[in-house]
Amino acid sequence: MTDLHWIFEPGFFSSQPVHVAVTIGGVAAVVCAIVGVFTVMRGQSFAGHALADVSTAGGSGALLVGLTPLTGFIGGGVIGAAAMDMIGIRRVRGRDLATGIVLGASTGFAALFLYLDTTSAAVTGATQQILFGSIFTVDPSTIPIVAIFSATALVIIAVIYRPLLLSSMSDDVAAARGVPLRLVGLLFMLALALAVGLSALAIGAILSTALLIGPAAAALRLTKRVGSALALACILGVGSTWLGILLAYDSYYWGSSHRGLPVSFFIVGLTFALYLASGLPVVRAHAERRAKQSGEAP
Amino acid sequence: MFSSFMMNAWITATIVAVIAGVVGFFVVLRGTAFPAHAIPNGAFAGAAAANVLGVSSLLGLGVCALLAALGIGALGRRGRKDVATALALVMMLALGAVFVSLSGEYEPEIYSLLFGEILGVSTSEILPVVLLGLACIAAVVFLYRPLMLSSIVPDIAEAKGVRNHRMEMAFLVVVAGATTMTLPVVGALLIFSLMIGPPAAARSITDRPLLAMVLSVLIALGTVWIAIAASYEWNWPIGFFVGVLGALSYGLGRGWAALRRTRRAVHAVHAEAAQALAG
Numbered sequence: 001m002t003d004l005h006w007i008f009e010p011g012f013f014s015s016q017p018v019h020v021a022v023t024i025g026g027v028a029a030v031v032c033a034i035v036g037v038f039t040v041m042r043g044q045s046f047a048g049h050a051l052a053d054v055s056t057a058g059g060s061g062a063l064l065v066g067l068t069p070l071t072g073f074i075g076g077g078v079i080g081a082a083a084m085d086m087i088g089i090r091r092v093r094g095r096d097l098a099t100g101i102v103l104g105a106s107t108g109f110a111a112l113f114l115y116l117d118t119t120s121a122a123v124t125g126a127t128q129q130i131l132f133g134s135i136f137t138v139d140p141s142t143i144p145i146v147a148i149f150s151a152t153a154l155v156i157i158a159v160i161y162r163p164l165l166l167s168s169m170s171d172d173v174a175a176a177r178g179v180p181l182r183l184v185g186l187l188f189m190l191a192l193a194l195a196v197g198l199s200a201l202a203i204g205a206i207l208s209t210a211l212l213i214g215p216a217a218a219a220l221r222l223t224k225r226v227g228s229a230l231a232l233a234c235i236l237g238v239g240s241t242w243l244g245i246l247l248a249y250d251s252y253y254w255g256s257s258h259r260g261l262p263v264s265f266f267i268v269g270l271t272f273a274l275y276l277a278s279g280l281p282v283v284r285a286h287a288e289r290r291a292k293q294s295g296e297a298p
Numbered sequence: 299m300f301s302s303f304m305m306n307a308w309i310t311a312t313i314v315a316v317i318a319g320v321v322g323f324f325v326v327l328r329g330t331a332f333p334a335h336a337i338p339n340g341a342f343a344g345a346a347a348a349n350v351l352g353v354s355s356l357l358g359l360g361v362c363a364l365l366a367a368l369g370i371g372a373l374g375r376r377g378r379k380d381v382a383t384a385l386a387l388v389m390m391l392a393l394g395a396v397f398v399s400l401s402g403e404y405e406p407e408i409y410s411l412l413f414g415e416i417l418g419v420s421t422s423e424i425l426p427v428v429l430l431g432l433a434c435i436a437a438v439v440f441l442y443r444p445l446m447l448s449s450i451v452p453d454i455a456e457a458k459g460v461r462n463h464r465m466e467m468a469f470l471v472v473v474a475g476a477t478t479m480t481l482p483v484v485g486a487l488l489i490f491s492l493m494i495g496p497p498a499a500a501r502s503i504t505d506r507p508l509l510a511m512v513l514s515v516l517i518a519l520g521t522v523w524i525a526i527a528a529s530y531e532w533n534w535p536i537g538f539f540v541g542v543l544g545a546l547s548y549g550l551g552r553g554w555a556a557l558r559r560t561r562r563a564v565h566a567v568h569a570e571a572a573q574a575l576a577g
Contacts, residue, residue: 262399272388
């Protein structure tokens with residue numbers, strides 16, 4: 001154990017904030033990875049990111065009225081998802097624009113709420129907490145709520161799995177087979193809102209896109225099978241989250257200043273590095289060779 | 299409201315609105331809303347870094363906006379565009395968060411970089427803003443025809459010898475330039491509103507490109523002026539007004555377009571009925 005001292009700085013395993021962070025981070029990473037794979041396949045990264053900005057407004061608004069940020073993240077996300085569905089983000093034409101307009105309006109509200117948060121004496125550190133997250137300060141009593149939201153998101157995906165997969169590959173084929181596209185799309189946006197909210201709790205609202213898109217996009221570059229992409233995305237997501245937490249914890253002992261670097265930075269950096277690595281020619285060629293060997297269409 | 303300490307804000311905001319209106323027109327036309335959102339966020343990292351290193355924040359903004367633009371262009375060529383944009387965006391934001399945490403100035407710094415601070419504009423900052431603004435306009439005028447062609451009919455543009463990817467890169471660089479000058483005034487998150495709300499509204503009112511561009515500038519000017527006045531009057535952040543007015547102008551534009559469509563349809567029905575009666 002003493003040799004591991006260089007990897008795990010003292011107190012890592014006995015600290016309660018670390019336990020909470022590891023639990024919440026892990027759960028959020030799994031939900032994000034699974035929802036993220038479909039988000040990337042459907043080309044809805046922008047929608048995912050816009051929902052993150054809507055949850056920023058939700059989270060800062062929740063602080064203002066004395067609710068927990070998580071309630072606001074999820075509430076804001078669900079309202080945002082409904083609004084985007086209403087102005088028609090399902091049509092590819094004009095979809096970016098509709099998403100952008102919702103995004104723009106919601107950042108306006110975020111600006112107002114955060115301003116009011118920072119001017120009211122009751123809330124301190126709101127901007128930092130909402131935007132960039134602070135997983136080490138999450139209250140342990142949030143864990144059951146996180147579990148409920150995560151279970152809901154995963155159940156939604158499980159229930160609509162087949163029609164969702166079909167409509168993610170081709171809307172036309174899905175429509176011809178009688179898939180209710182609008183309903184599936186709406187349910188998926190709901191799951192997306194939940195995933196973004198959980199991610200916002202873990203790494204901050206405006207960074208939450210990283211956990212959603214990064215591991216999923218890397219996994220989809222490495223394998224063409226949806227099942228293995230889902231599993232791989234979960235492993236990559238949980239791996240980078242836990243490693244990020246560890247690095248952030250250790251960073252407190254780096255140098256002499258004794259000021260830890262933000263957890264979110266490490267998690268975002270790791271997922272970005274994973275994405276870049278998955279695009280390297282060597283890695284891709286290897287993945288394609290393996291796909292051919294297993295008799296799968298490349 | 300028009301006292302001397304507000305004059306800088308009025309002048310810069312006016313220039314910002316003109317640039318955002320012109321550049322935003324192409325953002326909407328090309329459907330590059332996501333990169334236009336991502337580049338300002340990347341620039342946020344630059345401003346934060348400049349603060350730590352002690353160099354001019356305009357320099358930091360410019361360099362990072364340019365890096366973000368080129369990075370998005372290059373990454374988007376090899377993978378899915380929206381994924382590359384999303385990941386480049388959060389990476390730059392996370393770097394920005396680190397720089398802000400290193401500089402030790404937390405809240406107000408992050409807040410004003412993201413959401414803008416009209417009173418923060420000093421007289422010495424106006425000249426660079428004017429110069430950059432002129433450069434952006436000049437670039438748009440210079441690129442006008444090929445840019446228009448590659449935005450509307452990319453295939454024909456390619457056949458006529460316009461390199462679409464190069465055009466995309468050039469345009470992202472223009473967006474980066476526009477971002478650099480607008481960020482200190484309206485903030486990283488809200489330049490985007492200004493670049494997308496007014497042009498989208500203008501586009502739903504008219505199909506003629508030059509007219510739409512002029513309208514887009516006018517709507518952007520209206521938005522910023524009302525936002526400054528309202529922000530001064532009620533002491534609420536300018537970003538709130540820019541964001542909400544941007545969305546509102548788009549809503550009005552859509553409403554106007556829908557109204558015109560119904561009117562046209564009604565006219566058509568009337569004409570048909572008249573013909574049927576005459577026949």
